Structure formats: C-alpha cells, structure tokens
Amino acid sequence: MVMPFSQSFTIEGRNFFNAGKASTEIKSLLKQLGIDAMIIRRVAIATYEAEMNVVMYAQQAVLTFEVTPEAIRIVVDDRGPGIPNIDLAMQEGYSTATAEMREMGFGAGMGLPNIKKNADELKIESAVGKGTKLQMTIFIN
Amino acid sequence: MACMRICPTQAIRVRGTKASLLKDRCIDCGECVRVCPNSAIVPQTSSFSDFSKFKYTVAIPSPVFYSQFGKDVSPSTILSALKKIGFNDAYDVACASEAVSIGIQEYLDSVGSPRPLISPFCPAIVRLIQIRYPNLLDHLIPIESPMEIAAREAKHQKMKELGLKDTEIGVIYLTPCPAKMLAIKHPPRKKHSFVDGTIAISEIYPSVLQALPGVSQNGEMPEVRGLGLGWPILGGQVASLKAEDCLAIGGLSEAVRIFEDIENGKLKDIQYVEVHSCPTSCVGGSLNVENSYIARGRVLRMVRKFGSKPCQDREKIRELYRKNFFSLPGKIPPVPLQPLDEDISKALQKLQQKQQMYEQLPKIDCGACGSPTCMAFAEDVILGNAHVDECVFIAVKNFEALSSSLVETIHRHSQKISNTRETLRP
Numbered sequence: 001m002v003m004p005f006s007q008s009f010t011i012e013g014r015n016f017f018n019a020g021k022a023s024t025e026i027k028s029l030l031k032q033l034g035i036d037a038m039i040i041r042r043v044a045i046a047t048y049e050a051e052m053n054v055v056m057y058a059q060q061a062v063l064t065f066e067v068t069p070e071a072i073r074i075v076v077d078d079r080g081p082g083i084p085n086i087d088l089a090m091q092e093g094y095s096t097a098t099a100e101m102r103e104m105g106f107g108a109g110m111g112l113p114n115i116k117k118n119a120d121e122l123k124i125e126s127a128v129g130k131g132t133k134l135q136m137t138i139f140i141n
Numbered sequence: 142m143a144c145m146r147i148c149p150t151q152a153i154r155v156r157g158t159k160a161s162l163l164k165d166r167c168i169d170c171g172e173c174v175r176v177c178p179n180s181a182i183v184p185q186t187s188s189f190s191d192f193s194k195f196k197y198t199v200a201i202p203s204p205v206f207y208s209q210f211g212k213d214v215s216p217s218t219i220l221s222a223l224k225k226i227g228f229n230d231a232y233d234v235a236c237a238s239e240a241v242s243i244g245i246q247e248y249l250d251s252v253g254s255p256r257p258l259i260s261p262f263c264p265a266i267v268r269l270i271q272i273r274y275p276n277l278l279d280h281l282i283p284i285e286s287p288m289e290i291a292a293r294e295a296k297h298q299k300m301k302e303l304g305l306k307d308t309e310i311g312v313i314y315l316t317p318c319p320a321k322m323l324a325i326k327h328p329p330r331k332k333h334s335f336v337d338g339t340i341a342i343s344e345i346y347p348s349v350l351q352a353l354p355g356v357s358q359n360g361e362m363p364e365v366r367g368l369g370l371g372w373p374i375l376g377g378q379v380a381s382l383k384a385e386d387c388l389a390i391g392g393l394s395e396a397v398r399i400f401e402d403i404e405n406g407k408l409k410d411i412q413y414v415e416v417h418s419c420p421t422s423c424v425g426g427s428l429n430v431e432n433s434y435i436a437r438g439r440v441l442r443m444v445r446k447f448g449s450k451p452c453q454d455r456e457k458i459r460e461l462y463r464k465n466f467f468s469l470p471g472k473i474p475p476v477p478l479q480p481l482d483e484d485i486s487k488a489l490q491k492l493q494q495k496q497q498m499y500e501q502l503p504k505i506d507c508g509a510c511g512s513p514t515c516m517a518f519a520e521d522v523i524l525g526n527a528h529v530d531e532c533v534f535i536a537v538k539n540f541e542a543l544s545s546s547l548v549e550t551i552h553r554h555s556q557k558i559s560n561t562r563e564t565l566r567p
Binding site (some may be wrong): 003 | 273332405406415475477480481486490496
C-alpha cells in the first residue's frame with residue numbers, strides 16, 4: 001500500500017500578491033513525480049481558477065492537495081459568502097465580479113466552468129454566508 | 142559558490158572544491174560564466190585556426206557586435222573590418238531580422254491559436270521551456286531565427302557565386318552568449334545548422350578594434366539599415382512588429398513568472414511575447430565586451446540613424462513566407478527533468494522522504510553543503526548524490542550527540558574502574 005502524498009496550503013482572500021503560489025508549487029511537485037505534462041496543465045488551470053476564486057470572493061481557504069498512484073485530488077475549503085445558485089455559477093459567462101476585478105482581467109465568468117472542464121470529477125458544496133467546499137479529482141491514467 | 146547560487150535551474154553542485162554541472166538541467170544561459178570570480182567556466186567557442194579547412198569563410202556577426210565599438214562606427218565599417226582581419230566575406234544579420242519580423246507578423250495574422258505566441262530566438266529560453274514548461278512548446282512560434290536565415294542565404298549565395306560546395310564554405314557566427322553556441326551545435330528541432338562555427342564576441346573584439354582605423358568609413362560594404370538593427374535590445378522584436386498586445390520580457394526569473402501565468406491559462410489576449418534569458422536582452426550576453434546599457438544606447442542611436450529605411454521589400458518577403466522560407470520543420474521535443482523515480486509509487490515515497498529530510502534542515506539555503514538550496518540538498522540526499530552529514534548543521538548536531546554519548550561512556554567506565562578498584566583492594 002502506497003501512502004498518498006499530501007500537502008496543505010492556506011489561501012488568503014484579497015491577497016493578490018500570493019495568488020497563484022499554490023498552483024505553482026503543486027505543478028513543481030507533480031513534475032517531480034513524473035506526471036504527464038497534459039495532466040499537469042489541467043491540474044494547474046483548475047487549481048489556479050479555484051485559488052483565484054478564493055482570492056477574489058472569500059476570506060480564507062485551506063487547499064489540500066493529495067496524490068496517489070491513481071489520482072490527484074484537490075480540496076479547496078473556504079470561509080466566504082458561499083454560492084446561492086450553483087447551477088447558475090456553473091454557466092459560462094455568469095459572474096458576480098466587481099468592476100475592479102474585471103478591470104484586472106478577472107471575472108469573465110469562466111472560473112467554475114473552466115474547473116469543470118479540466119477536472120474529471122467535481123463536487124461543490126456551498127452554504128450561503130458560510131463558505132464553499134470544492135472537491136476535484138483528476139485521474140492519472 | 143557564486144555560480145551555484147546564481148544558476149537559475151539549480152544545475153550546479155560544489156563537492157569538495159570543484160563545481161560540477163548536472164547537464165540535463167543546464168540551459169546554457171551563461172550566468173555562471175558571468176559571475177565566476179576565477180574565470181574557471183569557459184564556454185567552448187572555436188578559434189580562427191579551426192576554420193582553415195574551409196576554402197571560403199563568411200563571418201555573420203550577431204547585430205549586437207555593431208554596438209560594441211564607438212558610437213560613430215557604422216555597421217558597414219565593422220563588416221569591412223571583419224574582411225580585413227581575414228574572413229573572405231562578412232554578411233549582415235540585422236537585415237535577416239527584419240525579414241523574420243515580417244514573417245512573424247504574417248504568422249500572427251494567419252494562425253489564430255494558441256496565444257500568446259512565444260519568441261523562439263533565445264536558445265536558453267527554448268531550453269528552459271523544453272525542460273520545465275513542455276506544455277508551452279506549441280506556443281513557440283515556428284519561425285527560423287535570423288542567424289539561421291542569414292547563414293543559409295550567405296551559403297547559398299556564395300555557392301552560386303563561386304561554384305563551391307556546401308562543405309567548402311564556412312559560415313562563422315560571432316556570438317554574444319554561450320546559448321547561441323548550443324543552438325548551433327544542437328539545434329532543438331532539426332539535425333543541421335547552417336552555421337559552421339562560432340567565435341565569442343569578446344575573443345574577436347581586439348583584432349577588429351585594431352583593424353578599424355585602417356578601414357574606410359564609406360563604400361566597400363553596402364549600408365546596413367532597417368528595424369532589424371534594434372533586435373539586440375529588449376523590445377526590439379516587438380518594435381519591429383505591427384501587432385499590438387505584445388510583451389517584451391528580460392531575465393529568467395521574469396520569464397518563469399510569465400510562463401507560470403501562461404501555463405495557468407492567463408494572458409490569452411496577448412499576441413506575442415518576446416522573451417530573453419538576459420535581463421537586457423542580447424546586448425547583455427555574457428560574451429560581450431561593452432557594458433549592456435551603453436550598448437543599448439548605441440543600438441537606439443543606430444535605429445534612429447538607419448532604422449527608418451527598410452532593407453527588405455515587404456511584399457517580396459510575404460511571398461517568401463508563403464513559400465515556407467521561414468518555416469521550421471518538425472517539432473521541438475520536450476526534455477523533461479528526471480522524476481524522483483520512474484515508478485510513481487516509488488516517486489511518491491521519495492517525495493515524502495524528501496519533504497521529511499527538508500524538515501530536518503536549517504532552511505537557510507547557506508550552500509555550504511554544495512547544493513544551492515536546502516530543498517535541492519534534500520533531493521540530492523534522497524537520490525544518493527549527497528550524504529546528510531555534508532550539511533554542517535546536521536554534522537554539528539550529530540557530533541554533539543556523539544560527543545555527549547562519548548563523555549557519558551567515559552564517565553560510566555571510569556566509575557566502574559574505581560568501583561572495581563574498591564572491591565579488589567585487599
């Protein structure tokens with residue numbers, strides 16, 4: 001039985017300076033494991049979008065990254081406003097971003113749809129006023 | 142140790158008193174050449190005598206070369222001086238740069254994705270992408286470099302003119318950096334380069350400087366002109382394009398940040414990214430003589446003086462583009478770093494061990510062990526390439542443990558001896 005490798009990262013809301021650090025670190029770990037470049041790219045895009053969602057909307061989140069020989073699992077558990085209508089948020093182009101966020105090139109309404117497109121499995125649980133928990137899996141083979 | 146610390150890909154280790162290179166990580170950026178206080182790292186360029194096997198030699202200086210002399214020495218005078226010191230001919234590369242920029246513009250206008258496209262002309266950047274960003278290989282614009290275009294044209298022209306064979310003409314590139322030498326010895330996507338040898342600018346500089354006073358300022362060589370003259374400085378490529386939404390990036394740490402962004406799916410609205418491993422682009426190459434900022438000033442001056450007159454007929458070049466004049470055959474292959482283990486289960490185990498090892502280290506990246514960072518040292522230990530005692534902090538801790546147990550043992554034994562003496566006393 002192989003022990004899964006896991007590591008946790010804290011993501012701070014509104015901290016644009018550190019935004020993207022977790023996905024960069026995760027990419028580096030996956031490269032050391034010899035994971036296929038296309039899979040790494042999917043993980044990178046999905047993780048980065050999830051990270052940016054936290055930075056833009058939530059107060060704080062813990063991102064847990066876990067690898068087994070079969071799959072890569074990423075859980076992003078945030079303390080934040082929650083998503084009132086998940087189906088709506090999953091639609092391309094739907095966004096609640098402010099004008100400033102759009103000014104910075106974010107908020108095109110592609111975040112969650114992009115995560116869904118790149119992950120093999122995606123589960124979203126959300127409680128309005130409390131937070132959102134995103135669980136995604138990308139299979140290695 | 143300076144080389145080990147500066148290496149952007151952590152390819153250098155110092156064991157004992159010698160630095161050694163992890164070849165598969167090296168991108169030939171030349172940073173180590175620049176910082177070595179003992180000039181112990183010397184790139185292998187050719188020298189004049191190596192070219193005696195050719196019947197005819199053509200020098201093709203990197204346009205950076207034009208910026209290494211006084212501000213009033215024109216490019217065509219420098220080409221004349223190269224003939225004077227022994228080359229049969231000298232061929233301008235800046236004009237090829239202008240042609241290539243038209244080729245890039247055509248490519249941008251006709252191929253829609255992926256975006257942004259990345260310039261493939263800094264070989265250290267190409268190598269960095271091959272090693273660390275294989276996902277971005279298809280972002281490299283598949284257009285031949287000005288150096289190769291100029292070499293190919295020079296060769297074909299001379300073969301026709303003189304009736305010589307391909308192998309009888311030696312095309313020699315005067316290079317500002319070791320990375321270009323690598324691109325010639327091992328072109329990333331095809332087997333053969335049209336360049337037959339390289340000489341470092343720093344090596345040929347003295348003889349050209351000496352020859353300059355006797356060279357007439359006007360006449361012999363055609364005037365060098367066009368926006369290609371601006372290519373050696375940061376933003377020179379972008380300035381020669383019509384496309385908007387282009388970026389110019391200098392320096393490896395900035396390049397890495399941009400590549401991370403592109404890999405994360407950002408910057409899709411950017412058309413073209415010009416990227417150089419040297420912060421000031423090619424005028425900052427480690428084999429140049431002149432200060433890169435002074436050289437930059439001279440390039441700008443040359444562009445003002447000669448840049449406005451194009452040296453290429455745009456329509457003709459577009460026609461050539463359609464005939465695949467600039468196309469590169471084949472794909473650039475990825476050269477990924479060795480993973481911790483080929484077997485993923487074992488790699489996972491080693492990654493755990495590496496993280497655990499790292500936790501025991503001081504995390505100050507002092508480099509005394511001979512690895513550039515504590516994380517790199519942890520990996521070297523796990524892969525069996527270093528011994529954990531080579532970390533001075535761990536060695537001292539181990540020594541303390543050893544000596545205290547030694548003291549304790551001695552104490553116990555002396556106690557025993559005196560006890561034994563007591564009991565044996567008659």
